[in-house]
Amino acid sequence: MTIQFTKMQGAGNDYIYVNTINQPVTNPKELAIQWSTYHTGIGSDGLVLIGPSHIADFSMRIFNADGSEAKMCGNASRCIGKYLYDKKLTQKKQISLETLSGIKHLELHVKNGAVKEVTVDMGCPDILEESLNLSCPNGTFTGTFVSMGNPHFVTFVEDIKQANLPVTGPLLEHHPYFPDRANIEFVQFLSEGNARMRVWERGSGITQACGTGACASAVALIAHGRAQKGDKIQIQMDGGTLTIEWNPTDNHVYMTGNAVTVFEGSIKL
Numbered sequence: 001m002t003i004q005f006t007k008m009q010g011a012g013n014d015y016i017y018v019n020t021i022n023q024p025v026t027n028p029k030e031l032a033i034q035w036s037t038y039h040t041g042i043g044s045d046g047l048v049l050i051g052p053s054h055i056a057d058f059s060m061r062i063f064n065a066d067g068s069e070a071k072m073c074g075n076a077s078r079c080i081g082k083y084l085y086d087k088k089l090t091q092k093k094q095i096s097l098e099t100l101s102g103i104k105h106l107e108l109h110v111k112n113g114a115v116k117e118v119t120v121d122m123g124c125p126d127i128l129e130e131s132l133n134l135s136c137p138n139g140t141f142t143g144t145f146v147s148m149g150n151p152h153f154v155t156f157v158e159d160i161k162q163a164n165l166p167v168t169g170p171l172l173e174h175h176p177y178f179p180d181r182a183n184i185e186f187v188q189f190l191s192e193g194n195a196r197m198r199v200w201e202r203g204s205g206i207t208q209a210c211g212t213g214a215c216a217s218a219v220a221l222i223a224h225g226r227a228q229k230g231d232k233i234q235i236q237m238d239g240g241t242l243t244i245e246w247n248p249t250d251n252h253v254y255m256t257g258n259a260v261t262v263f264e265g266s267i268k269l
């Protein structure tokens, strides 16, 4: 059997997208591992399944490159918006998407008949620990523990170039404090409304960008007085910049950024 897939990326965070409405997938964990592998697979940060929903317009499931299922993915939610509109699975420019962390609302920004950017209402953040000190073999790291439906540890650094992601990332991801592991963001404050972030993602390692991580980073900046609610905060990552607003009126976080189709493909099961 052959599966049709679409490779897409948001701010460089790339996933394999499969429409399970017309082609069901029974072993997504194994396929995420197999297909995400470079050289022998397709190569990606993970696998995203687009499906039907009884409570929203569509549904999303997201699997990291190690096969672990996450409750939310910001970059993938934007790409799903593009996928659905560009492939004429919907004509709506406001779409509701069922995820394991609740229903998310997407606003599609269309130009010349195709989605260029999407704004996602990411809901309310949950600051679990405003200032948490975690000891690792290579030092102690102070950060903010934030949930955007998935867990994030945001640590501020003076110089992003000095952040040793390959060593510190996995040590913090697997720290005993995080029974479900965590995504790790290293953030360098640039000015009010601007920050540089690099991410070690739970289950995928270093990625070019993390949408929920950009939201968690903006929330941490505001919690520490380095930005204000209502600011349009530019989170600059390796693969691109996302605009994040923590709205003071509804307390929701809004994420805006691109969504790009890279190629269509098929692969034998």
Ligand SMILES: N[C@H](CCC[C@H](N)C(=O)O)C(=O)O
Pocket (backbone or CB within 6 Å): 013, 062, 064, 069, 070, 071, 072, 073, 074, 075, 076, 150, 151, 183, 201, 202, 203, 204, 209, 210, 211, 212, 213
């Ligand atoms: N690695 C994340 C899932 C992907 C999130 C990220 N790619 C995003 O854009 O939000 C986790 O295990 O929670």
